[in-house]
Amino acid sequence: MADLSINFAGIKAPNPFWLASAPPTDKAYNVIRAFEAGWGGVVWKTLGEDPAPVNVSSRYSAHYGKNREVMGFNNIELITDRSLEINLREITQVKKDWPDRAMIVSMMYPCEEESWAKVLPLVEATGADAIELNFGCPHGMPERGMGAAVGQVPEYVEMVTRWCKKYCSLPVIVKLTPNITDVRLPARAALNGGADAVSLINTINSITSLDLDNMVARPIVGGRSTHGGYCGSAVKPIALNMVAEIARDPATHGLPISGIGGISNWRDAAEFIALGSGSVQVCTAAMLHGFRIVEQMKDGLSRWMDEKGYASIEDFRGKAVANTTDWKYLDMNYQVIAQIDQDKCIQCGRCYIACEDTSHQSISQLIADNGARKYEVIKEECVGCNLCEITCPVEHCITMVPQASDKPYMNWTQDPRNPRAVAA
Incomplete structure (x- = not known):
């Protein structure tokens, strides 16, 4: 105890x-x-x-x-x-x-x-x-x-x-x-x-x-x-x-x-x-x-x-x-992508509406001839913002999956896109 x-x-x-x-x-x-x-x-x-x-x-x-x-x-x-x-x-x-x-x-x-x-x-x-x-x-x-x-x-x-x-x-x-x-x-x-x-x-x-x-x-x-x-x-x-x-x-x-x-x-x-x-x-x-x-x-x-x-x-x-750190020290090369568990999905469409209207248009809505709906993540468009996961009413239906990368850790102070970047 x-x-x-x-x-x-x-x-x-x-x-x-x-x-x-x-x-x-x-x-x-x-x-x-x-x-x-x-x-x-x-x-x-x-x-x-x-x-x-x-x-x-x-x-x-x-x-x-x-x-x-x-x-x-x-x-x-x-x-x-x-x-x-x-x-x-x-x-x-x-x-x-x-x-x-x-x-x-x-x-x-x-x-x-x-x-x-x-x-x-x-x-x-x-x-x-x-x-x-x-x-x-x-x-x-x-x-x-x-x-x-x-x-x-x-x-x-x-x-x-x-x-x-x-x-x-x-x-x-x-x-x-x-x-x-x-x-x-x-x-x-x-x-x-x-x-x-x-x-x-x-x-x-x-x-x-x-x-x-x-x-x-x-x-x-x-x-x-x-x-x-x-x-x-x-x-x-x-x-x-x-x-x-x-x-x-x-x-x-x-x-x-x-x-x-x-x-x-x-x-x-x-x-x-x-x-x-x-x-x-x-x-x-x-x-x-x-x-x-x-x-x-x-x-x-x-x-x-x-x-x-x-x-x-x-x-x-x-x-x-x-x-817990300052934003500027977060890893710019880290990436996650949303993944929908189709077995848990209830086809409510909340993730699609949120992403389509207010985010990055990275979820597709597929409607079958019988009217059944299915939602899939467009991986190349997903920025890993978590909005779909947050709006989903079913726990663990949408998860954010880390993507494999051969890029090393790089924060904003080192990022070449930063005009004030310093050498790594």
Whole structure:
């Protein structure tokens, strides 16, 4: 049986699955239920100055897929709306009762050194394992000079991180905003400030949908609305890319990463870990399906690790990073061609329509006298773009087959078609 336990930046947990700082971690009642369900840790919902912020009603909206599947989730809720005293008391008790679980406290305070100097000793006294600096919240708090307003300025990230290392002996995790051009810059700043780890991504600025009858976006608050933080499975590709960018950046190589963004099952978690994450944080999936989803996550990850021969999380953490590179270093001589398995083909024609209308006209449609259709790839026209494989509704019906070649590896920096090519 695979060992799922982790030691993330000095923070020990029985498994890598943590609940992210969000509504599910707002109070002891929720956190205890999460621990009873088997979560390896939680990031307590973000603490802030007293008096606590006041939230609005309503707070959530969604981007739906087929059959009302929630693809993306929009949230305009702020940080904790409970007092600092209540939160600290509950954190202390929960950590005392569950000493083997990771307890990370999310924090958001103004860019004033005295504010951090005052509160950090109080948080450390709870017995928590670490703090997470919320530099990513994209709504409400940036208007007050916090959240993403800090995370978008690397100098501020480094400054506040340095204060936290000065006034606190706990590991400091810096939570990064995705609402930025290059996520590597704040990650480097966090490391320069002494951060023990980073977590990402926080939510993305979004408006999920509109009520066209009343001409207002959702969620609706008294006939008006605002942009919120987007999360859920739809943001996973963005999150994976940003995690990979930090993992393969020479300036931040080796910096522990807690992966966040659309993690809904064990496979999602494995992908984040393969790109360098030492722990993974989940929010939306728990809000949609309840805390017990962690049972399937743990079981699925453990079974897959056993199948692959990975005894521990560290055995495959970061294994995909070396295979992630810049476009200019991809092999220009590598070629694949689509192949249709006629036994699996249901003759729906989606591959033909997609290729004929929007791609390279490399699939032929053959219609027999009796009206039966057959689709074949025109190999000399196929560029291996994968569109037909993606549009096909039958799994493994269309595959991309590598073509034999006697040409050596050649990237764009070496390609003679590149006017700035260099000698191989």
